[in-house]
Amino acid sequence: xxxxxxxxxxxxxxxxxxxxxxxxxxxxxxxxxxxxxxxxxxxxxxxxxxxxxxxxxxxxxxxxxxxxxxxxxxxxxxxxxxxxxxxxxxxxxxxxxxxxxxxxxxxxxxxxxxxxxxxxxxxxxxxxxxxxxxxxxxxxxxxxxxxxxxxxxxxxxxxxxxxxxxxxxxxxxxxxxxxxxxxxxxxxxxxxxxxxxxxxxxxxxxxxxxxxxxxxxxxxxxxxxxxxxxxxxxxxxxxxxxxxxxxxxxxxxxxxxxxxxxxxxxxxxxxxxxxxxxxxxxxxxxxxxxxxxxxxxxxxxxxxxxxxxxxxxxxxxxxxxxxxxxx
Numbered sequence: 001x002x003x004x005x006x007x008x009x010x011x012x013x014x015x016x017x018x019x020x021x022x023x024x025x026x027x028x029x030x031x032x033x034x035x036x037x038x039x040x041x042x043x044x045x046x047x048x049x050x051x052x053x054x055x056x057x058x059x060x061x062x063x064x065x066x067x068x069x070x071x072x073x074x075x076x077x078x079x080x081x082x083x084x085x086x087x088x089x090x091x092x093x094x095x096x097x098x099x100x101x102x103x104x105x106x107x108x109x110x111x112x113x114x115x116x117x118x119x120x121x122x123x124x125x126x127x128x129x130x131x132x133x134x135x136x137x138x139x140x141x142x143x144x145x146x147x148x149x150x151x152x153x154x155x156x157x158x159x160x161x162x163x164x165x166x167x168x169x170x171x172x173x174x175x176x177x178x179x180x181x182x183x184x185x186x187x188x189x190x191x192x193x194x195x196x197x198x199x200x201x202x203x204x205x206x207x208x209x210x211x212x213x214x215x216x217x218x219x220x221x222x223x224x225x226x227x228x229x230x231x232x233x234x235x236x237x238x239x240x241x242x243x244x245x246x247x248x249x250x251x252x253x254x255x256x257x258x259x260x261x262x263x264x265x266x267x268x269x270x271x272x273x274x275x276x277x278x279x280x281x282x283x284x285x286x287x288x289x290x291x292x293x294x295x296x297x298x299x300x301x302x303x304x305x306x307x308x309x310x311x312x313x314x315x316x317x318x319x320x321x322x323x324x325x326x327x
Contacts, residue, residue: 002091002292005030005066007057007081008073009038012095012122015284016070017046022285026292032060057081061088068295070122071095074165075172079108082119086111091118091295093288096181097318098311100172105315109308118295121306121314123185124287129277130258132304135189137250137266137275144246146190146225151183151241153256154214154232160207166233167209174211175231176204176322182256183229184317186241187221188310197221197317204325205234215325248272258283 004026006013013031020028030052033039043053054060061069061084068091071081079099085092092112098121099105112119125131138146154175157166165171166178187197197219204215214232221227230237241252251265260283263276279286287305294302301307306314 002026002295003029003065003067004070004288004292005032005052005060005063005068005090006070006072007032007060008071008077009033009035009042010072013042013070013072016072016288017042019282019284020288022281023289023292025296026288030054030060030063030066032057058084061085061090066090068093068118068292075177076100076170079104082108083111086115086117089115089117093120093122093291095122097121097172097177098308098315100177101322102312102316102319105312109312112308118298118300119308119311120291120294120302121308121311122287123181123306124283125182125256125258126185126189126306127287127290127302127304128258128262128283129279129286130252130255130262130264131189133275133277134250134252134264135303137264138190138243143248143250143268146243146245148226148228148244149187149190149221149241150228150243151186151255152230152232152237153179153182153239154230154235154237155239156236157213157233160209162209167207167211167213169209169211173209174213174322175233176212176215176318176325179231180215180229180318180321181314183231183241184321185306185310185314186255187219187227187229188313191221196223199317199320199324202321202324207233212322212325215321217321217324 032054071094166173200218202217204212207213214234216230219227241255243250248268260279263274
C-alpha cells in the first residue's frame with residue numbers, strides 16, 4: 001500500500017483525493033497547503049489525521065510516513081518541489097507540465113536521477129484502456145501505415161483573468177504549457193524508436209497578458225508522417241484525434257479525458273465500427289492505481305505512463321513550439 005501526500009489543494013487535488021478511494025494499493029494520508037481554509041476543509045472532507053495536515057510543503061515532503069507525493073500546485077512551482085521530493089527520497093506524481101521550459105525540466109531530471117526516485121507526469125489519458133487499445137489497433141497493421149495525425153484540444157475562456165494560472169505569465173500560463181502537452185505527448189506514443197520529429201511551421205496568438213491563448217503547428221515525423229496539432233483558450237475545438245492510414249482511419253472522439261466507457265471509431269475503406277472500452281475505475285483512479293503499482297514494484301519505465309525521459313521529450317517540443325510562435 002502506497003501512502004500518498006498531496007502538495008497544493010486546488011481542483012486537481014480534489015480529483016486525486018476522490019479517485020484514490022477507487023484503488024486497492026494507495027491511500028491518502030497527508031495534505032499540505034499555504035491556504036488554511038483549504039486545509040481545514042480538505043481535512044474534514046477526506047478525514048485526514050490532524051498529525052498529517054501541514055501548513056507548509058517541506059513538512060509533508062520530509063514526513064517519514066509518506067511514500068509518494070502528488071504535486072498539484074501551479075506550474076511555476078513544480079521544479080522546486082520535485083527537487084525537494086527527490087532530496088527527501090519521495091516518489092513523485094507531478095501535474096503537467098513538469099516545468100516552464102526544457103532547461104528547467106533538465107534540472108528537475110538531474111535531481112530525479114541523482115536521488116533515484118520514481119517520477120511520473122500526470123497525463124492521465126496515457127494509462128487509460130482506450131489509449132492502450134488504440135496502440136493495439138495500430139499494431140495490428142490492418143489499416144496499413146500511418147499517413148497523418150490531427151489532434152486538437154481547446155476550450156473558450158470567456159473572460160481573461162490576469163491573475164489566473166492560465167493567463168498569468170509568471171505562473172507558467174499559456175495554452176502551449178497548459179494543454180499543448182496533450183497533442184504532443186500523443187505523438188510520443190507512436191514514435192518511440194528515435195524517429196525525427198521536426199516542426200515545419202507554427203503560429204499562435206497572444207492574450208493581453210502576453211501568454212499564448214492559441215497555437216498550432218505542422219510537424220513531420222520520420223520524414224513520412226504529417227502531424228497537425230492545435231490548442232486554444234479562445235475557441236471550443238473538436239478535441240479529438242484523427243489518424244489516417246493507407247487503408248482507413250481511427251477517430252478518438254474523447255482522447256484526453258475519456259470516461260469509464262469510451263470508444264474509438266474504426267474506419268476501413270468498405271466498413272466501419274465503434275470499438276468500445278469499459279474501465280472499472282475513473283480516469284484518475286486508474287492512473288493512481290498504475291503509478292502506485294509501479295512504485296511498489298520499483299518500476300521506472302512504463303509504455304503507458306509518462307516517466308522523466310518522456311517528460312523531457314515533451315518539454316523539449318513544448319519549448320520549441322513556444323519559441324517558434326514568438327518569432
